[in-house]
Amino acid sequence: MATEPGDADVEAYVAAVEHPVRxxxxxxxxxxxGRISDERPRMWGSSIVGFGQYHYRYPSGREGDGPTASFSPRKAAxxxxxxxxVGPHADELARxxxxxxxxxxxxxxxxxxxxxxxxxxIVRSSYETVTDGVFGSRAEG
Known part of the structure; x- marks a missing residue:
């Protein structure tokens, strides 16, 4: 993730999402x-709502920080x-x-x-994988 968490108002951002289902x-x-992470939400850039923070390092040496759990209400979905x-969650995704x-x-x-x-x-498992320190390096993508 190429951005850092900011101080923008998450509630205002969500309230301004145009599509009623989104x-x-x-x-x-x-x-x-919020329940899973026990963290308060923060805006990451202009459109990602994130909870918590973790540090990643790719095998290439590139590294940065990202939210441990996050979402973005995009136009299409x-x-x-x-x-x-998504690979570690294949069985759950099938259901x-x-x-x-x-x-x-x-x-x-x-x-x-x-x-x-x-x-x-799925979100809890992903969050726990990242926060338990067993996450390690991930493939660059």
């Missing part, structure tokens, strides 16, 4: 990720970022419901179309 789902993710990638994935991203068009307990388990 706005509703962003509020739900604020609650879910909400993006949930999984710092440990999640309607979604698509990228290398380290989970795209959700409507949280009503997914099993929220499964989603919470």
């Amino acid at each position: 706005r509703r789902d962003a509020q739900r993710l604020l609650d879910l990720m 909400i993006t949930v970022y999984l710092p440990d990638g 999640l419901g309607a979604h698509t994935t990228g290398k380290g991203c989970l795209y959700l068009k409507d949280l009503d179309a997914v099993d929220l307990r499964v989603l919470e388990g």
Whole structure:
């Protein structure tokens, strides 16, 4: 992640999300990720809501900081970022419901179309992997 956490108002950002389903789902993710992380949300750049912070180092030597749990209410879907990638969550993703994935991203068009307990388990597992110190290096991407 190429940015640092800022002091922008997360609640105002979420309230300003135009798409009503994305706005509703962003509020739900604020609650879910807040429960998992026991951290207050912070804006990372202009569009990512993050909880906590971790340091990463790629095998190439590139390093930086990122939020341990985060999401972004994009126009097409909400993006949930999984710092440990989607691979470790394959079994859970098969039970999640309607979604698509990228290398380290989970795209959700409507949280009503997914099993929220499964989603919470995925986010919790990713968060714990990163915060338990067993995360180590990750593939550069």
